[in-house]
Amino acid sequence: MEGLLPQLEVVRKDFPILERTLAGGMPLVYLDSANTSQKPQCVIDTMVDHLERHNANVARAMHQLGAEASEAFETGRDRVAAFIGAPSRDEVIFTKNASEALNLVANTFAWARGDLAVGEGDEVVITEMEHHSNIVPWQLLTQRTGATLRWFGLTDDGHLDLEGIDDLITERTKIVSLTWVSNMLGTVNPIAAITRKAHEVGAVVVVDASQAAPQLPIDLAAMDEAERPDVIAFTGHKVVGPTGIGVLWGRRTLMEQLPPFLGGGEMIETVTMERSTYAGLPHRFEAGTPPIVEAVGLGAAVEYLSDLGMEAVHAHEQAITAYALEGLATVPGLTVLGPLDATQRGGAISFEVDGVHPHDIAQVLDSRGVAVRAGHHCAKPAHARYGVQSSTRMSSYLYTTPSEIDALVEALEYTRSYFKLG
Amino acid sequence: MSATELDALYQEIILDHYKNPHNKGLREPHEAEVHHVNPTCGDEVTLRVHLTGEPGAETVADVSYDSVGCSISQASASVLTDLVIGKPVDEALAIHESFLTLMQGRGNVEPDEDVLEDGIAFAGVAKFPARVKCALLSWMAWKDATARVIQEKAS
Numbered sequence: 131m132e133g134l135l136p137q138l139e140v141v142r143k144d145f146p147i148l149e150r151t152l153a154g155g156m157p158l159v160y161l162d163s164a165n166t167s168q169k170p171q172c173v174i175d176t177m178v179d180h181l182e183r184h185n186a187n188v189a190r191a192m193h194q195l196g197a198e199a200s201e202a203f204e205t206g207r208d209r210v211a212a213f214i215g216a217p218s219r220d221e222v223i224f225t226k227n228a229s230e231a232l233n234l235v236a237n238t239f240a241w242a243r244g245d246l247a248v249g250e251g252d253e254v255v256i257t258e259m260e261h262h263s264n265i266v267p268w269q270l271l272t273q274r275t276g277a278t279l280r281w282f283g284l285t286d287d288g289h290l291d292l293e294g295i296d297d298l299i300t301e302r303t304k305i306v307s308l309t310w311v312s313n314m315l316g317t318v319n320p321i322a323a324i325t326r327k328a329h330e331v332g333a334v335v336v337v338d339a340s341q342a343a344p345q346l347p348i349d350l351a352a353m354d355e356a357e358r359p360d361v362i363a364f365t366g367h368k369v370v371g372p373t374g375i376g377v378l379w380g381r382r383t384l385m386e387q388l389p390p391f392l393g394g395g396e397m398i399e400t401v402t403m404e405r406s407t408y409a410g411l412p413h414r415f416e417a418g419t420p421p422i423v424e425a426v427g428l429g430a431a432v433e434y435l436s437d438l439g440m441e442a443v444h445a446h447e448q449a450i451t452a453y454a455l456e457g458l459a460t461v462p463g464l465t466v467l468g469p470l471d472a473t474q475r476g477g478a479i480s481f482e483v484d485g486v487h488p489h490d491i492a493q494v495l496d497s498r499g500v501a502v503r504a505g506h507h508c509a510k511p512a513h514a515r516y517g518v519q520s521s522t523r524m525s526s527y528l529y530t531t532p533s534e535i536d537a538l539v540e541a542l543e544y545t546r547s548y549f550k551l552g
Numbered sequence: 553m554s555a556t557e558l559d560a561l562y563q564e565i566i567l568d569h570y571k572n573p574h575n576k577g578l579r580e581p582h583e584a585e586v587h588h589v590n591p592t593c594g595d596e597v598t599l600r601v602h603l604t605g606e607p608g609a610e611t612v613a614d615v616s617y618d619s620v621g622c623s624i625s626q627a628s629a630s631v632l633t634d635l636v637i638g639k640p641v642d643e644a645l646a647i648h649e650s651f652l653t654l655m656q657g658r659g660n661v662e663p664d665e666d667v668l669e670d671g672i673a674f675a676g677v678a679k680f681p682a683r684v685k686c687a688l689l690s691w692m693a694w695k696d697a698t699a700r701v702i703q704e705k706a707s
Binding site: 488490513 | 555557558561562567592593594595596620621622623624626680683686
């Protein structure tokens with residue numbers, strides 16, 4: 131099959147978990163990578179080595195271990211900056227996860243004064259295909275400030291409905307926040323075009339890159355400034371890194387204007403009993419002891435991806451996704467939600483099967499070793515848009531093989547026979 | 553999970569109730585209506601309770617419901633209504649308690665068929681922590697609705 135990662139079997143050996151078996155001796159077929167990705171040995175080893183040999187707090191310990199830990203932590207930041215082509219490494223802020231990164235932005239906007247202040251008459255624009263993490267923070271922001279929340283609707287074939295964009299993005303728009311790649315529909319959104327439009331009216335653009343960072347090459351510095359988002363957020367655990375760490379990249383001139391988020395250690399310049407002054411980027415937004423070993427692990431993770439080459443990872447995803455769409459189309463009664471053209475979508479494919487509830491599908495698939503997600507995938511409004519209560523989602527990644535897709539299709543056939551459907 | 557465990561989860565009785573649910577659909581009269589959701593998966597039930605009789609000695613005259621969800625949650629709503637409709641509230645609450653104990657027993661509780669009838673088919677569900685909430689959705693809704701009616705009558 132064209133487009134697959136060269137030496138896929140060798141790559142798979144980097145991920146020890148892929149070799150384990152499940153109950154009944156079933157080999158693991160892991161198709162839940164949009165939920166969380168598996169970890170290569172180099173990430174595991176790097177984190178263990180850090181804890182075994184270099185553990186200390188960062189930026190405040192005046193001893194050799196402290197220096198080593200600080201260097202490892204900041205090297206993690208350098209690697210993440212290189213991974214997304216950040217114009218400046220100081221624009222990379224570590225958070226707990228993508229949700230915290232998005233909440234950081236929404237909260238600091240709620241507290242902003244002057245040019246960035248959000249209030250009555252202002253509008254925040256999101257889309258109907260967002261993960262709850264990119265809906266709720268903006269509902270909170272607009273409720274707290276009296277601003278109005280608006281959103282792009284979706285077309286029947288799973289794309290953003292851009293027809294009304296001139297009515298939606300106007301002089302009143304302060305912030306446009308949208309996902310790059312949908313976690314439910316798989317749709318890849320035209321970030322550059324929407325960002326250009328938003329910048330024309332002076333709006334700030336926030337992009338949820340949680341599903342994009344794992345599979346699309348991102349080079350922020352290479353983007354035309356008019357088309358470059360002002361903020362992108364993603365999480366470490368979906369890019370073969372550990373949980374507990376997220377990334378917020380924010381344009382320096384924006385982030386320097388936003389007020390602090392959490393107050394505490396490390397985010398200050400000086401503190402008196404009356405008032406404090408704050409550290410520069412990125413520490414201004416990193417109060418308290420950060421996720422140190424997680425940052426070190428994330429650095430190893432993005433370096434692993436860069437060594438494989440994000441172009442190659444993307445090509446692999448597209449090849450597997452096209453193959454999966456073909457396979458799923460052979461299952462009677464199965465309907466895919468979202469674009470059917472693999473070149474227009476990411477590797478998460480949600481679907482329904484007539485007559486079987488997604489939980490029951492996932493349960494039977496699990497008995498065959500096939501791990502998928504079932505439910506609303508934290509995207510209830512997108513499900514509601516298509517009149518669907520919940521769906522089953524398979525999501526591949528760089529280690530997914532065509533034979534695993536075959537196993538999924540075969541297990542879906544088994545599910546239909548188990549529930550006596552034709 | 554092996555095929556045997558899968559069969560223990562999806563007993564024929566459960567699949568029968570799923571395909572042909574008993575007492576489904578919302579009916580009048582009712583004194584309370586509740587809406588319960590399982591936030592992790594999105595399963596929903598709207599459930600109505602109609603009680604008759606004197607305070608302290610009520611009978612479950614009707615339980616009607618509308619729901620969306622998996623086979624386990626749908627079948628358990630069907631079994632619930634079969635078990636409690638027509639029973640004195642006290643007895644119905646005892647059946648509820650018995651079902652709850654079974655579901656929370658991690659597969660170590662021996663169900664009493666005299667009390668739970670078709671409900672014993674859910675014994676296998678107790679071994680799947682992720683599915684226990686599915687089985688309990690309508691049961692919790694029924695208890696909530698019943699408590700509301702009794703409270704309202706008392707006040």
